[in-house]
Amino acid sequence: MTPQVLVLQHVPWEKPGRIATAFDEIGLGYQILNVVDKKKPDLPSFDEVAGLVIMGGPMGATDYDKHPGLKAEAKLARAAIAVNKPVLGVCLGHQIIATALGAKLHRGEQPEIGFAPIKRVDKHDYFSMWDKQINVLHWHNDVVGLPEGAQLLARSPLTKVQAFRAGSALGLQFHLEVSSALMEEWLDEPSMVKDLKAAGGSKSKLREDFAQYNPLLHPLADQVFTGFAARCNSYARRLVRAAQEGAPKDPVIC
Template structure:
């Protein structure tokens, strides 16, 4: 079987967006699953997974009682990092990876929703092209600490860990994946609009901010997600080569 990237989605509107575009650009196969409420989810064979993407969602990363599939996601993230398989987490996914690697999860002082600046803390090839500060789209209540031995990449005034690298895993608390069309899907979802209004925002303001910030966010997203896609492709090639070497060779007839 062709190695594929496994994308774990938690709610219909929090889609992979730009992440999928970059996987498709490299011809990578992928599968999108929602296992959040399954105690024993039917996942593809771990050996056939070339990378893992864990998307956002309104649930808490440790809410295993109401969403038992989150435990399987944490276990998968931990197993992937252990064998250097590429992992990408966005918002809830970022928190799932961090807690799976031992970081603490807690409620932020206030929701961080809408566009606002993050500051680069450390240089990494994922984050090499942008200046010290850039406005990104935030949409979260919970925050996480930094996993042990992880590299902190970015922070904001309200959230100390906005991005980190831990081995083969990249966690992003913010939403680089959102395109203009995906933003409209968010703004058609009543629960998202309720969050936005509760945080003092409005649809019109969010649309204006997206238009203003997107010219800088597009190349930044391209760098981050194409970097992840390349890592998945390299891992897939490694899996295919290992499979080839295991295959029985035809006898040589002299």
């Protein structure tokens, strides 16, 4: 089987968006699964996974009693990072990776929903085009600490860890993946609109802000996600070579 990227989605509207577009543009296959409520999820063979993407969702990253599949996602993230398999987490996914690596999860001082600035703390090749400060789309209540040994990439006044690198993993608390079409899907989802209004926002204001910031964010998102897709593609080729040469498969480390 040709190695594919595994995309773990938790709710129908939190789609990979621009991340999937980056895979499509280089012809890299991916599989989208929702295993959040499955205690023993049926996941693809680990040695056939070219990369792992963990998307957002309204649940807590360590809410294992209500959503037992989250524990399997955390184990998969640790195993992938242990063998240097590319991993990307967005919002909840960012928190799942961080907590899987030992960071603490807690409720933020207040919800961070809508466009607001983050400050780049450190440069990485994923973020080589970024200015020191940029307005991005936020949509979260929980926050995480920085995993031990991880590189902090961005922060905001309300959230100390907005982006980090930990080995082969990249965590993004904010939402670069949201295209204009996906934004409209979010604004058609009652639970998202409820969160937005509870945080003092409105559909009209969010649409105005998206129109203002999207022209700058789009190329930055493309840079991050095409870079990640390229890493996954390289890893896929490595898996194919290993299979052809009869080399040992990726071990699953829990």
